[in-house]
Amino acid sequence: MKSKVKKILEVVFILAIFALSVTIFLFREKIGQVHDVGYLGLFFLCFLSNSTVLLPAPSLMIAASCALIMNPWLVALFAALGSTLGEFVGYAFGTVTEDLSPKFQNFVKKLTSKIHNQTILVFILAVLPLPLFDIVGIYSGGTKMNLIKFSVACFVGKFIKLLFYTRIYDILEWTYSII
Numbered sequence: 001m002k003s004k005v006k007k008i009l010e011v012v013f014i015l016a017i018f019a020l021s022v023t024i025f026l027f028r029e030k031i032g033q034v035h036d037v038g039y040l041g042l043f044f045l046c047f048l049s050n051s052t053v054l055l056p057a058p059s060l061m062i063a064a065s066c067a068l069i070m071n072p073w074l075v076a077l078f079a080a081l082g083s084t085l086g087e088f089v090g091y092a093f094g095t096v097t098e099d100l101s102p103k104f105q106n107f108v109k110k111l112t113s114k115i116h117n118q119t120i121l122v123f124i125l126a127v128l129p130l131p132l133f134d135i136v137g138i139y140s141g142g143t144k145m146n147l148i149k150f151s152v153a154c155f156v157g158k159f160i161k162l163l164f165y166t167r168i169y170d171i172l173e174w175t176y177s178i179i
Contacts, residue, residue, distance in 0.1 A: 090136075
């Protein structure tokens with residue numbers, strides 16, 4: 001009986017994640033236009049953008065536009081924190097999906113046999129400007145990767161990526177103001 005209730009709750013969780021993802025995806029243009037939200041608003045918007053599963057959302061553009069009027073270092077920090085917490089949704093999705101689907105379980109086992117250091121993989125993929133980092137979160141949750149290692153690797157990688165983009169925007173804005 002408990003396993004049936006657990007499976008129902010897992011399906012409800014997956015449907016809730018899907019509904020949240022579709023909602024954020026549908027309003028992505030409005031979310032991306034906000035640039036004067038403050039650091040807490042930036043944190044929240046990046047959290048929402050990265051909470052979508054398999055649907056791209058504009059967290060990188062939100063951070064870049066905020067960097068035009070706010071401190072780029074703090075923008076990168078708050079955006080990376082929000083983005084990392086948002087990736088927990090993908091991680092949880094992977095954990096739940098792994099329990100529901102034997103096919104996903106077999107797929108994850110095949111992938112895991114080829115990857116020797118998941119933490120470095122998460123870090124490298126977090127640094128790269130990939131639109132579907134959710135797959136990494138789902139994979140990490142599906143393999144039951146240590147949540148702290150996932151979080152640290154994800155945060156450091158996203159911070160480096162966001163700092164690069166926010167500094168580029170800051171430099172471009174400074175150059176434009178001189179011209």
